[in-house]
Amino acid sequence: xxxxxxxxxxxxxxxxxxxxxxxxxxxxxxxxxxxxxxxxxxxxxxxxxxxxxxxxxxxxxxxxxxxxxxxxxxxxxxxxxxxxxxxxxxxxxxxxxxxxxxxxxxxxxxxxxxxxxxxxxxxxxxxxxxxxxxxxxxxxxxxxxxxxxxxxxxxxxxxxxxxxxxxxxxxxxxxxxxxxxxxxxxxxxxxxxxxxxxxxxxxxxxxxxxxxxxxxxxxxxxxxxxxxxxxxxxxxxxxxxxxxxxxxxxxxxxxxxxxxxxxxxxxxxxxxxxxxxxxxxxxxxxxxxxxxxxxxxxxxxxxxxxxxxxxxxxxxxxxxxxxxxxxxxxxxxxxxxxxxxxxxxxxxxxxxxxxxxxxxxxxxxxxxxxxxxxxxxxxxxxxxxxxxxxxxxxxxxxxxxxxxxxxxxxxxxxxxxxxxxxxxxxxxxxxxxxxxxxxxxxxxxxxxxxxxxxxxxxxxxxxxxxxxxxxxxxxxxxxxxxxxxxxxxxxxxxxxxxxxxxxxxxxxxxxxx
Amino acid sequence: xxxxxxxxxxxxxxxxxxxxxxxxxxxxxxxxxxxxxxxxxxxxxxxxxxxxxxxxxxxxxxxxxxxxxxxxxxxxxxxxxxxxxxxxxxxxxxxxxxxxxxxxxxxxxxxxxxxxxxxxxxxxxxxxxxxxxxxxxxxxxxxxxxxxxxxxxxxxxxxxxxxxxxxxxxxxxxxxxxxxxxxxxxxxxxxxxxxxxxxxxxxxxxxxxxxxxxxxxxxxxxxxxxxxxxxxxxxxxxxxxxxxxxxxxxxxxxxxxxxxxxxxxxxxxxxxxxxxxxxxxxxxxxxxxxxxxxxx
Numbered sequence: 001x002x003x004x005x006x007x008x009x010x011x012x013x014x015x016x017x018x019x020x021x022x023x024x025x026x027x028x029x030x031x032x033x034x035x036x037x038x039x040x041x042x043x044x045x046x047x048x049x050x051x052x053x054x055x056x057x058x059x060x061x062x063x064x065x066x067x068x069x070x071x072x073x074x075x076x077x078x079x080x081x082x083x084x085x086x087x088x089x090x091x092x093x094x095x096x097x098x099x100x101x102x103x104x105x106x107x108x109x110x111x112x113x114x115x116x117x118x119x120x121x122x123x124x125x126x127x128x129x130x131x132x133x134x135x136x137x138x139x140x141x142x143x144x145x146x147x148x149x150x151x152x153x154x155x156x157x158x159x160x161x162x163x164x165x166x167x168x169x170x171x172x173x174x175x176x177x178x179x180x181x182x183x184x185x186x187x188x189x190x191x192x193x194x195x196x197x198x199x200x201x202x203x204x205x206x207x208x209x210x211x212x213x214x215x216x217x218x219x220x221x222x223x224x225x226x227x228x229x230x231x232x233x234x235x236x237x238x239x240x241x242x243x244x245x246x247x248x249x250x251x252x253x254x255x256x257x258x259x260x261x262x263x264x265x266x267x268x269x270x271x272x273x274x275x276x277x278x279x280x281x282x283x284x285x286x287x288x289x290x291x292x293x294x295x296x297x298x299x300x301x302x303x304x305x306x307x308x309x310x311x312x313x314x315x316x317x318x319x320x321x322x323x324x325x326x327x328x329x330x331x332x333x334x335x336x337x338x339x340x341x342x343x344x345x346x347x348x349x350x351x352x353x354x355x356x357x358x359x360x361x362x363x364x365x366x367x368x369x370x371x372x373x374x375x376x377x378x379x380x381x382x383x384x385x386x387x388x389x390x391x392x393x394x395x396x397x398x399x400x401x402x403x404x405x406x407x408x409x410x411x412x413x414x415x416x417x418x419x420x421x422x423x424x425x426x427x428x429x430x431x432x433x434x435x436x437x438x439x440x441x442x443x444x445x446x447x448x449x450x451x452x453x454x455x456x457x458x459x460x461x462x463x464x465x466x467x468x469x470x471x472x473x474x475x476x477x478x479x480x481x482x483x484x485x486x487x488x489x490x491x492x493x494x495x496x497x498x499x500x501x502x503x504x505x506x507x508x509x510x511x512x513x
Numbered sequence: 514x515x516x517x518x519x520x521x522x523x524x525x526x527x528x529x530x531x532x533x534x535x536x537x538x539x540x541x542x543x544x545x546x547x548x549x550x551x552x553x554x555x556x557x558x559x560x561x562x563x564x565x566x567x568x569x570x571x572x573x574x575x576x577x578x579x580x581x582x583x584x585x586x587x588x589x590x591x592x593x594x595x596x597x598x599x600x601x602x603x604x605x606x607x608x609x610x611x612x613x614x615x616x617x618x619x620x621x622x623x624x625x626x627x628x629x630x631x632x633x634x635x636x637x638x639x640x641x642x643x644x645x646x647x648x649x650x651x652x653x654x655x656x657x658x659x660x661x662x663x664x665x666x667x668x669x670x671x672x673x674x675x676x677x678x679x680x681x682x683x684x685x686x687x688x689x690x691x692x693x694x695x696x697x698x699x700x701x702x703x704x705x706x707x708x709x710x711x712x713x714x715x716x717x718x719x720x721x722x723x724x725x726x727x728x729x730x731x732x733x734x735x736x737x738x739x740x741x742x743x744x745x746x747x748x749x750x751x752x753x754x755x756x757x758x759x760x761x762x763x764x765x766x767x768x769x770x771x772x773x774x775x776x777x778x779x780x781x782x783x784x785x786x787x788x789x790x791x792x793x794x795x796x797x798x799x800x801x802x803x804x805x806x807x808x809x
Contacts, residue, residue, distance in 0.1 A: 032663055040659065061712065062628035067684050069619030071635065076681025077641045080649035080656060083788040087651055301536070304529050309522060318531050325791040327741045329759040334547045334765050337773050345546050377540065409525070431643075440647045441743045445763055467647055474651045475748060482651045489590060489648050499641040 018056050019383065047071070081493065086269040087255050087486035096240045096253040101256040107224060107242075111202075111212035118210030119146075123184070126150050128174075130184070133166060134193070134201075146195065152341035153187040155178070159242025160192040160200070176456065224250075234440060264489035275460035276469075276488075283465040286371060287436035289443045291429060293376040296348070303413060305384075306391045313450035315389075324381035329505055332445040335374045364462035367447055371463055379432070386428055390421040427507040438492065443468040457483075466492055515645035518568070551777035557694060571778035592761060593774055593780045601740050601783075604672050609735035613728055616683040621716050625699065635691075636689040638684035646742040652677060654748050673758075674725040675749050679739050686731045693727040694720065740787060754805040758783050 025048030029426045033041035046214045047315075051071075096107070119134040129150035136143050136498050147166040151159075181188075193209055195203040204210035216227045223234045224242055236256075244248035267271055301320060315342035323331065338344045339360040347357045360370045398416050407415070443449060449461025449468050456480070460469060466488060474485035526563075530668065553580050554568035570580045574590045581587050598774055622628070652664060654669075657678065661668015668674055702715040721728075743759045762783070765776035 028663060035662065037659075049808075056808055062622045062626040065626065065716075066628075066634075068680075069687060070614040070638070072680040072683055073641055074613060076653075076656075077644070077646070080646070081641075081644055084649045087655070101758055151679050209641070216575040226713035297536075301533075304533065307529065309526050310529055316537070320533075320540060321795065322544065322788075323790075325788045325795065327543065327759070327784055327787045329741060329743055329762055330780045330787075331543065333762055333766055334543050334780060337776060338546060340771075340773070343771070343773055345550075371804075377543075390792035396730035398664055422802065432699075438645055438647055444743070471650060471744075475654075482655075486597070486651050489651065492648055495642060496644055496648070500640065503643075504736070 006509070018052060022052055025049075025052075026102070027248075040480045046439070047075075048486070051329045054139065073328075084486045085490045085493070087482055088262055088490045089259060089487075090255055090483050091240050091253075091258045092255050092482040092486070093484075095251070096483075098237060098252065098254055098256050100254040102238075103242075103252055104218070104224070106252070107216050107250070108214065108218060110215040111447070112228075113202070113204035113216055114213045115204070118204050120207050121209050123153075123181055124172045124175055126173060128152075131172070132191075133175075134163065137208075146193075148193065152189070153184040153186075153191070156186040156189040156190045158192070159455070160194055161188075163196065165196060179283050182206070211430075212358050217373060240327070248296040260484065262484045265484065266487065266491070269459045270351070275456045278462075279460060279464050279466060279469050282368070282439060282462070286375075287433050287439075287467060288369070289372050290379055290436045290439075291432050293372065294379035295383045295425075295429065297376065297380040298385075300385035301386040302391055306388065319385075320384060321381045323377055325386075328378060328441055329445060331372065331378060332442055339370055361447060362451055362452055367463045368445040368449060371442065371446060374446060375436065375439065378442070379436070382432070386425065387421060390424055391417065393418050423510050427503045427510070430503040430506065431500055434496055436500070437465070437468045437495070438467045439465065440471065444471065532644060543678050547777045548781055550774055551781050556772050571774045572782070574775050575778040575782045581669055583673075591632075591770075591775055592764060592779070593762075594758075594783065596744060597753055597756055597758045597761040598783050600672065600755065602760065603748075604675055604757060605740040608676045608739045609732050610674065611680055612681055612683055612686060612735040613732050614685035614688055614737075615680060616731065617721070617728060618722075619683065619687045620715075621720065623687065624691045624694035625702070625716075625720075630661040638686060642682065642684040645744075650748050653745060657749055669749055670752055670755060671749075672755070672800065678745050679742070682738070686735065689728055689731060689734075690724070692693070693724055697723050730794070731789065737787070737791055737794065 025045070029041045029045040029048070031447075032044055048348060049069060054060045054067045056167065086090070101116060103253055116139075120134050121138050122135075123130045124133060125131075129151070130153050131150055132148040134146045142163050145166040145168070146163040148161040148163055148169070151161060189203045191203065195201060200209050201209040204212075213227070215226060215228075217227055219225055219232070221234075223232050225232045227281055231244055231248075233244045235241075236243045237256055239249075239253070240256040240258075241253045244250070268278055304310065306316055307313075338346050338356050341359050341361065344360075347360075351357050360366050394417065398414060443463060443465055447463040449464035449472060451458050451462055453462060458473060459476075461472070464472065469489045470485040470492070473481050473488070519787065549564055551571050552566045552569070554566060554570060558717045570582075570588075573580050574588065575594050577590050577593065577595050579587050579589055593615050657667070657669050660674065661671070666672070666673045667677055697720065702719050704714045705719045706712075740757075741759055746757050747760045750760055753761070762776070762780065764770075765772045765779065
């Protein structure tokens with residue numbers, strides 16, 4: 001078979017795949033564009049275009065390998081960071097969820113039933129289906145009636161039925177009783193009736209269908225007028241609301257840029273600043289204490305377990321490593337249960353020995369203590385492993401020399417061991433600090449930030465750290481204030497960036513020496 | 514060792530053992546307690562560490578079986594633990610496989626190919642990785658809500674979306690694999706190319722088979738990392754049957770419905786396999802821990 005070169009088949013298949021991707025991409029971009037999101041459509045188009053170029057063109061060989069990884073990072077790491085910063089400059093929240101265009105469209109779609117022109121309806125079974133008949137209220141026998149085609153009236157999918165005039169002498173099955181009509185209520189509410197005179201009627205009550213009238217009228221200057229009382233609402237770009245002359249704000253509000261308002265709130269709003277600053281201080285204290293204690297315990301253990309006179313060292317090391325191997329979400333919850341005031345084992349023991357039952361979750365100081373204790377339990381194996389590795393690199397003859405000089409173990413540790421491991425440890429200590437600074441999982445699963453500060457405008461917890469506080473503002477009990485949460489997140493970005501910078505500087509300095 | 518030991522030595526050894534054992538007790542107590550509690554009857558039982566009365570009710574509930582209590586009341590399993598475990602394993606397996614594929618190809622480019630801005634791109638990726646996704650949860654939520662409007666299979670409340678969200682965290686894996694690729698002599702691939710292999714064939718048929726060990730390591734690391742991931746999963750998934758284990762487990766200890774015994778059984782059941790995987794992978798995880806600080 002020389003006529004069929006297999007290479008050509010491959011190329012053809014490649015071209016077909018590329019064409020399919022291009023078509024799919026265009027379709028998606030068009031769908032996004034049609035939904036009124038031109039910027040997003042442009043982004044999708046650029047992404048797919050870049051992908052196609054990379055895989056079709058011969059010039060971009062290296063990028064064929066890089067594209068998925070780099071795109072993943074750009075889309076799901078870099079873009080969220082940038083987007084978060086942007087949200088921090090807006091009033092995005094549960095009361096300002098949509099864009100102005102969407103809010104306007106939503107308001108203009110609002111209707112009220114027009115009761116004067118409503119018609120009474122009845123349902124008449126026909127086989128397994130139903131026919132809907134419309135008649136004027138208290139109709140004389142000669143009044144014009146209308147009938148729908150047979151309808152299933154199940155579920156709540158929206159549907160339009162074309163009504164036709166019903167001859168006065170037509171025979172119909174007896175109408176359903178009100179109770180049976182109510183069983184079809186969901187389907188009826190989603191049903192629209194197209195009348196022969198082009199009017200469209202919607203469900204207007206248990207017995208009636210009627211035309212509906214718009215609530216709002218759009219004016220040329222962008223304002224909206226409510227038709228029943230002729231009150232005009234003007235969009236206010238600073239506040240993200242349609243506002244009437246008398247100051248009445250129309251719900252829902254819409255998303256607008258508010259500049260530095262969220263940041264100003266952090267610094268200037270008395271009621272917000274108090275808890276914010278205590279949370280910030282606690283975050284630093286918590287991270288520092290956690291690292292210091294884990295480091296102290298981990299390194300002490302590493303030094304002990306490096307001592308050759310000691311037996312069972314491997315067994316000790318394996319068992320002491322366990323807290324690191326158990327998934328964090330399980331061990332944190334286990335501690336939550338063990339510290340429970342009434343049913344927990346820890347208070348069981350304390351009660352039996354000392355006769356006390358501390359309220360670990362209700363008292364701020366105890367809750368914070370518990371947090372540090374649990375985090376030290378979780379964190380010391382990391383430093384145990386790190387220090388063990390670093391100790392192995394210290395030459396033994398240093399200790400032999402010090403033994404000749406008659407040094408005691410503590411002297412050995414502070415004069416030989418500590419100075420030698422501090423330098424390689426320092427970048428790791430900084431990254432451990434950064435990790436605990438953002439240790440969301442611990443707070444979220446152990447205390448959820450509770451107990452709360454009293455008398456704060458936005459709920460804030462005494463055991464909250466910055467990152468769990470932003471989560472709370474954004475997703476939990478504080479009215480989903482995404483803008484404010486994103487502004488605090490941006491502050492954390494800069495702190496993390498500072499820590500990373502310090503980390504790199506220290507690592508580079510170590511590498512040079 | 515040639516160091517002469519003094520007469521204090523024996524006391525020091527004994528003291529060290531005492532200290533280590535005391536610490537072991539503190540370390541292992543929570544783990545032993547949770548096993549013990551999972552075997553005690555009832556959800557509020559206090560008792561000794563070795564249960565006086567062994568009851569399998571919590572284990573049956575964790576395994577999805579109904580339990581009939583002494584007074585004839587049938588207790589249904591409070592949460593679909595096995596379903597959560599399955600969700601977790603499914604998401605972690607698919608995400609890790611994709612992460613390995615993405616980071617392997619990218620690592621190949623960084624190790625073998627020449628292109629503009631190579632080191633800035635790699636350093637940029639590593640730098641970005643220092644910002645944990647938990648800081649951008651609001652944006653991630655908004656992004657997946659938007660994606661879901663157009664591609665429902667990748668929106669909120671889908672495992673597809675969660676998997677895609679995990680694909681951003683590849684920088685450290687790229688770094689690890691690239692380091693391994695650089696230890697493999699490039700001549701072997703060049704020979705293959707002389708024999709007529711294309712770039713991609715040399716990568717797929719020659720380099721990859723030699724790199725299988727590191728790919729397995731990265732798979733395990735990615736698997737452990739995704740299966741214990743909590744923040745992103747907790748905002749993308751809310752429906753009970755949809756949750757992963759990391760998100761679902763906390764509902765056992767809600768204030769209004771405190772199921773300590775049931776939680777313990779579920780925790781041991783689901784935590785044990787993950788712990789074993791972690792212990793098996795301990796060596797590599799530990800070398801990964803230090804990789805960030807001591808580069809090359």
